[in-house]
Amino acid sequence: MNATTNPSFDIAHLGHVEVYTDRFEDSLDFFTRVYGLKLSGQDETGAWLRAWDDYEFHSLKLTRHQTTGVGHIGYRAASPEALERRVKAIEASGYRVHGWTEGDMGHGPAFRFEDPFGHVFEIYYETRRAEPQEADRPALKNTASAFTGAAPRRIDHVNLLAEDVTEFRRFMETCLGSRVTEMIRLDNGRLGGCWFTVNNKTYDLACTEEHGGGHGRLHHVTYATDQREDILRAADIFLQNGVHIETGPHKHAIQGTFFLYVWEPAGNRVELANAGARLILAPDWEPVVWTEAERKKGQAWGLKTIETFHTHGTPPVKKEP
């Protein structure tokens, strides 16, 4: 059986990403005032944030920490039964299991486990919905909260770094029932990167090869915008607010995503992306395989991939050039 062509549908979607920051106030100011997320809740450990059309209480947990990087990645299961099925599959997998947690401000009980590269995942079903009050109530009842005019509409995906992408792929297919939609096959036979989805989105998680010597690191977290124009406007807002724009706006050849990468004040890379009308609807989608030569052509419209994109991850490992 090939997990790629038979997604289990046990997992409904990426729910949230926990991001560490050692400059909490600056990061919170960035994510709320500049990037445009809403503050759902806050306690001494950090803040729960969501985009205006995220239906759950939070899609980003911003956590005070001694360093930067990713705390954990949460996926919501399709049903209580589906959650049970996944837990059994994970327990049988041999991957490291942390076990059940009580959940937190944003959701109910969650089952935690870990990939071989130190990233912690959790799956849960019981969730808390966004609770818009007063001015935050949406004018259109089919949106989760009031439209703010800000670029991010909903969480889109997370990109992790791993020393062995092939091994990471096995983890994703085994534990989450993800399917691979695109990948990079290096000349040495290794996978340079792999894009996964549990539903019809073109990807909800990407894993690219760690080149910086780190372990369990984050490459970036991404929110989806409604239009490409939202990203162009955001670029001017980032410029005006002194945010470090790393690269973009431009279009990835892989996945065809229109992108913009910035670094939030603590150094975590954050993306805004727009996939247009692209979805993976074919049930027998064959993963698109990109060669190293194709990769070297740069992005779709010829932009060369900048050096920091290959080396910068969080937390930092060694001094970057």
Add this chain to the structure above:
Amino acid sequence: MNATTNPSFDIAHLGHVEVYTDRFEDSLDFFTRVYGLKLSGQDETGAWLRAWDDYEFHSLKLTRHQTTGVGHIGYRAASPEALERRVKAIEASGYRVHGWTEGDMGHGPAFRFEDPFGHVFEIYYETRRAEPQEADRPALKNTASAFTGAAPRRIDHVNLLAEDVTEFRRFMETCLGSRVTEMIRLDNGRLGGCWFTVNNKTYDLACTEEHGGGHGRLHHVTYATDQREDILRAADIFLQNGVHIETGPHKHAIQGTFFLYVWEPAGNRVELANAGARLILAPDWEPVVWTEAERKKGQAWGLKTIETFHTHGTPPVKKEP
């Protein structure tokens, strides 16, 4: 069990719509030269058309006929096994069954059945992929065909008319395992409209109440564009080519879709639509229910729904005002 909250995932996606035309040459010229679809194949019965990123051979079958309207609606199953499960469910349902066909130029064996209002559906698994040759080969290998610059990227949905939308809903849930994402509840208790999906798209089929006295009629067929700007540009192209623009561009309150409706030369209504980054990811999505009073407010930004939108369907029933 509630089919809405537990989609079967047996059906992968809407595959194609067969549209009848009594002005074949004019319709074909419209769909290829003005609207921007690609011609995959043609024989004496009609033409097989697709948008530039439809992965199948065709998403629109344009059929020579003595009148206009919809021939049949095709959905692709998720696997051969899923197809079998659906066939059994349909055979057990009591709905009228046409049985197996050999398929056509665009796909393999298909199982046909009919809703109580005269619309013919088919489900199939074996399909034929788009076969781009030479200049039609895409520059990016993760797209189905060459980008043409035209607005439609892929088929999006079809809108049918039915005398009893509640009954139609039962048909969709029973036969296709669709779930309802939004609906209109009239003051008289009837459903005025219902929006269905088999995957994470916000809808792939809508059914609205027949007010024109017809049976088995088509309201419109829709293709998705990457950006709202594609629709604004298309409006100028329609204007330049003398196409009847019925209403739009504007934004629907229901589903939040940015839309533009035109009539192709034979009179079938065709839409271009953009949903932005909106998807239905929640596995326990509660259908959004719109009241008659809310409906009367018009579209999202206040545009009043024009009269023909309530009365015009194909084929024509009686002389419209």
Add this chain to the structure above:
Amino acid sequence: MNATTNPSFDIAHLGHVEVYTDRFEDSLDFFTRVYGLKLSGQDETGAWLRAWDDYEFHSLKLTRHQTTGVGHIGYRAASPEALERRVKAIEASGYRVHGWTEGDMGHGPAFRFEDPFGHVFEIYYETRRAEPQEADRPALKNTASAFTGAAPRRIDHVNLLAEDVTEFRRFMETCLGSRVTEMIRLDNGRLGGCWFTVNNKTYDLACTEEHGGGHGRLHHVTYATDQREDILRAADIFLQNGVHIETGPHKHAIQGTFFLYVWEPAGNRVELANAGARLILAPDWEPVVWTEAERKKGQAWGLKTIETFHTHGTPPVKKEP
């Protein structure tokens, strides 16, 4: 000599419009928080506002008043000498002259005069520049102030109502040296509307026939956006903030402008508009003349002009339906 084909260039551009409001706090909240203008200054008479790239201190003077409507319209002259030439031309014209004022918070001495329909104009040369401080300082030194993300970039035009558009045209050509770029010629021979410019913009002032029985009234004030997408986004912001959207977004046939009209809380009509790359560069531009029949076709993409657009002006004259 035909003023239309030989603009004097004595007047550089539309500078500001004074708008009356009998709900000052509500109007100010709308213009700053919702519409997105910046507050340059304020005193007991009202507020001085500007868009983020207006180079002058203000482009909108919002004045506390017992009713709504337009206070005066200010144009900036091209030089002190040009100002003198215009003053002489106006004094010789026979139109009603108010004479010199000391100017106000936003500019130096201004010469005031009046059209036959009660609208007060002023021309001035000495001006005060926008004075961005701290967070309002632009990241790019070729813009006037910090980019806020809001839709309006600069003031675009004002639309006045007059009982006799032909007579108003003579006033504009005589006093400001404006040229006519487009006009509506009614079947009865009268001008239904006339669009004027003093520079390469397609228009900075429009005058349409008064149908509501008023005198010296305002039809609307307009700011220009960088992109059409800014207007679509603004529509959602207006919807979210309960602003009355009168009509649009759509495209005018006349001038080809992409538009959106709303009413600010006191009832004055305000527009957001985008002209794309259109400019009037031809020195011998022949005014485009639209017939009444063409006008009845509605807007460019077929939207019918709504009734209030013909009747609603400020201040109100009689109870509107």
Add this chain to the structure above:
Amino acid sequence: MNATTNPSFDIAHLGHVEVYTDRFEDSLDFFTRVYGLKLSGQDETGAWLRAWDDYEFHSLKLTRHQTTGVGHIGYRAASPEALERRVKAIEASGYRVHGWTEGDMGHGPAFRFEDPFGHVFEIYYETRRAEPQEADRPALKNTASAFTGAAPRRIDHVNLLAEDVTEFRRFMETCLGSRVTEMIRLDNGRLGGCWFTVNNKTYDLACTEEHGGGHGRLHHVTYATDQREDILRAADIFLQNGVHIETGPHKHAIQGTFFLYVWEPAGNRVELANAGARLILAPDWEPVVWTEAERKKGQAWGLKTIETFHTHGTPPVKKEP
């Protein structure tokens, strides 16, 4: 007197640019089929092309030649009298004068003269208007020709290379009465670049320092698009058609223009640009001066200026790296 703050208005606008090509058929195919210009006329010397809303017969003369580069640059005068005034000023200037020509397929008598770096200019008043026939007739009578859906709406500017930009500035102010809107002041005191306009456009001609050792060379020719989205779409069209995309889409810090640069088949650099709603309306606009340090920051959103942008001009001088 400072020519910058007192534009003469004798010259109305940039009319056309003559571009040389040593691959005429390929270049013509590019400009018509891919870039989207219209063919107004053709003879054995070359082709006359225009964008869909250029009001003159042509804005690009594509000329068969033994090499690439710019043939001449044509500006249209504001009136016959203005033309005479300019001719006298040029004759008195000491710059090299070619004298009167009879004009060509696209316009009447033209007066030719030359800058110190070998670029030939001409000014003319009598012109020939675009003559759309049948399908080329515009649906809206205020546009010059049928809207084609292609990106370029009208000619925007030309960028020349000169060994001494300060000297070139003197030429432009003296001969055309142009004013400077922005400039680069290098640490060595020289001008690195200078942007000129004769009207309210932010620039119609730019001159940057020649670094490649050439004489009288062309840096690029640019057409304006209505929206930034047109440029993003064009990027995909260029990609699909194998056109060399040199850099962009991105936003220039200088002038704030959203840009995309490609090389047409013969090697001439061609740009698509969008200025949004930006205009130079202030009659006393102070030229914005950029330092070398500011210039080194790259483009507005941080893109580093690529090497070929500093070295590639046409015709080629020496082998580029």
